[in-house]
Amino acid sequence: MKFSNNFFFGAASAAYQVEGAIAEDGKGATNWDEFVKIPGKTFEGTTGEVAVDHYHRYKEDIKLMSEMGLESYRFSISWARIIPNGTGEINKKGIQFYNNLIDECLKYGIVPFVTLYHWDLPLPLEKDGGWLNKNTIDAFVRYAKVCFEAFGDRVKHFITFNETIVFCGMGYLTGAHPPGIMNDPQKYFQATHNVFVAHAKTVIEYRALKQFGEIGLSHVFSPAFSIDNTEDNKYAEMHANQFGINWYYDPILLGHYPTYVLEQLDTQGITLDITSSELEQLQIAAPLNDFIGLNYYQPIRVEKITEPFDSIEPTRENSTGAPGNPSFDGVYRTVKMTDKRYTKWGWEISPEGFVSGLLQLKRYYGDVKIYITENGLGDEDPIVEGEVCDIPRINFINDHLVAVKKAIDSGVNIRGYYAWSAIDLLSWLNGYKKQYGFIYVDHADALKRKKKSSFHWYKNVITSRGANLKINCDSR
Numbered sequence: 011m012k013f014s015n016n017f018f019f020g021a022a023s024a025a026y027q028v029e030g031a032i033a034e035d036g037k038g039a040t041n042w043d044e045f046v047k048i049p050g051k052t053f054e055g056t057t058g059e060v061a062v063d064h065y066h067r068y069k070e071d072i073k074l075m076s077e078m079g080l081e082s083y084r085f086s087i088s089w090a091r092i093i094p095n096g097t098g099e100i101n102k103k104g105i106q107f108y109n110n111l112i113d114e115c116l117k118y119g120i121v122p123f124v125t126l127y128h129w130d131l132p133l134p135l136e137k138d139g140g141w142l143n144k145n146t147i148d149a150f151v152r153y154a155k156v157c158f159e160a161f162g163d164r165v166k167h168f169i170t171f172n173e174t175i176v177f178c179g180m181g182y183l184t185g186a187h188p189p190g191i192m193n194d195p196q197k198y199f200q201a202t203h204n205v206f207v208a209h210a211k212t213v214i215e216y217r218a219l220k221q222f223g224e225i226g227l228s229h230v231f232s233p234a235f236s237i238d239n240t241e242d243n244k245y246a247e248m249h250a251n252q253f254g255i256n257w258y259y260d261p262i263l264l265g266h267y268p269t270y271v272l273e274q275l276d277t278q279g280i281t282l283d284i285t286s287s288e289l290e291q292l293q294i295a296a297p298l299n300d301f302i303g304l305n306y307y308q309p310i311r312v313e314k315i316t317e318p319f320d321s322i323e324p325t326r327e328n329s330t331g332a333p334g335n336p337s338f339d340g341v342y343r344t345v346k347m348t349d350k351r352y353t354k355w356g357w358e359i360s361p362e363g364f365v366s367g368l369l370q371l372k373r374y375y376g377d378v379k380i381y382i383t384e385n386g387l388g389d390e391d392p393i394v395e396g397e398v399c400d401i402p403r404i405n406f407i408n409d410h411l412v413a414v415k416k417a418i419d420s421g422v423n424i425r426g427y428y429a430w431s432a433i434d435l436l437s438w439l440n441g442y443k444k445q446y447g448f449i450y451v452d453h454a455d456a457l458k459r460k461k462k463s464s465f466h467w468y469k470n471v472i473t474s475r476g477a478n479l480k481i482n483c484d485s486r
């Protein structure tokens with residue numbers, strides 16, 4: 011159970027969830043700064059105003075990460091810190107902040123892995139139509155270029171977008187994320203297409219700059235499995251994977267859309283504004299893409315809907331990953347199974363589903379380079395005599411790292427693992443109640459940092475390159 015020396019053991023975060031300082035040093039407002047003001051949108055009305063104050067405490071945080079032995083830190087850049095209104099002037103103080111953060115990582119030999127878009131869109135762009143407005147594509151490409159030119163001498167790993175399915179799905183289907191629109195598949199698919207084009211144009215731009223680093227994008231990886239072997243439910247599995255995996259991975263890795271989904275959209279009367287030059291950009295960019303990032307939390311179990319059903323009112327809980335929802339087109343629903351294990355938030359715990367999904371991905375896309383850019387357990391961590399004893403997180407990450415190793419041994423080209431998250435942070439919709447980090451943040455005591463049990467455990471994993479992982483965990 012040893013991982014090779016060129017495999018990154020990392021951990022991740024996102025600007026809005028950790029930084030705070032939302033209006034400091036010239037930063038512009040974002041879609042999220044506005045959205046969270048709407049009553050009922052987030053748990054107890056939490057906002058990113060302070061988050062965990064990483065903006066001011068990044069030195070302390072990076073030092074802790076280095077004590078943990080972290081090899082790479084995945085963080086995102088807030089577009090509105092760099093270009094406050096999204097399209098106009100560049101904010102020197104924003105550039106300075108990320109220069110400092112990057113330099114601090116490098117001081118400790120931590121490799122910065124940078125996400126350009128983790129959901130916080132400059133507010134003026136959202137007001138002008140957000141990802142439905144094709145001008146946002148060009149604005150993003152410019153912003154990306156500014157980042158490449160400012161940071162590319164030291165940052166050699168860039169992720170363009172984080173989880174298109176989530177910010178577009180929650181933005182235009184469930185309304186749980188900005189711009190808060192519900193049940194509009196037309197807008198949802200159009201927004202995803204515009205994001206893919208923005209990714210493609212950015213990859214082409216990156217190559218032209220000859221920075222000799224890597225660029226890719228991170229997708230949610232939630233492979234669908236039928237609840238049984240009936241023909242109907244197997245069809246539901248295929249359909250769910252076409253819409254949840256192929257629609258997202260094909261345009262990036264193969265440079266075109268899956269025929270099955272295009273035909274389905276046609277039958278459903280969804281007509282997208284896709285130009286031939288955009289399709290050409292997708293094709294040109296696909297072979298220039300270096301890797302795909304996978305954010306794996308859980309698989310989905312699906313059954314075909316065979317009878318008319320009452321639609322479920324989306325709630326914070328069911329729109330953030332717990333099973334029970336019908337698909338947007340009413341073809342299948344996700345199911346909670348009695349023989350599976352679930353987190354307190356109802357997310358299935360399935361390292362075996364991870365391995366099966368990775369093997370399917372390899373069969374479909376071949377030898378593509380993969381980073382696991384997120385994986386972790388959201389929990390209310392137990393505090394025993396002042397110590398944060400997050401044993402369930404240790405078990406969760408242990409079992410998923412064992413799954414990653416199994417997949418590597420079966421020929422899947424995985425080059426790194428980023429636990430979500432390096433430090434406790436603001437959950438978009440669940441506030442601070444749901445924790446993911448190796449480092450605890452005490453909201454009752456001036457945001458003091460504290461090492462959790464998992465901090466010491468992950469340090470040992472990194473030092474031993476996985477030799478301390480427990481392999482026989484099937485009985486959990």
Ligand code: BG6
Nearest residue numbers: 024172173176330388437438439
């Ligand atoms: C991923 C996001 O989808 O899930 C993260 O990239 C997010 O930003 C994580 O925090 C966990 O989600 P949640 O809803 O449990 O905070």
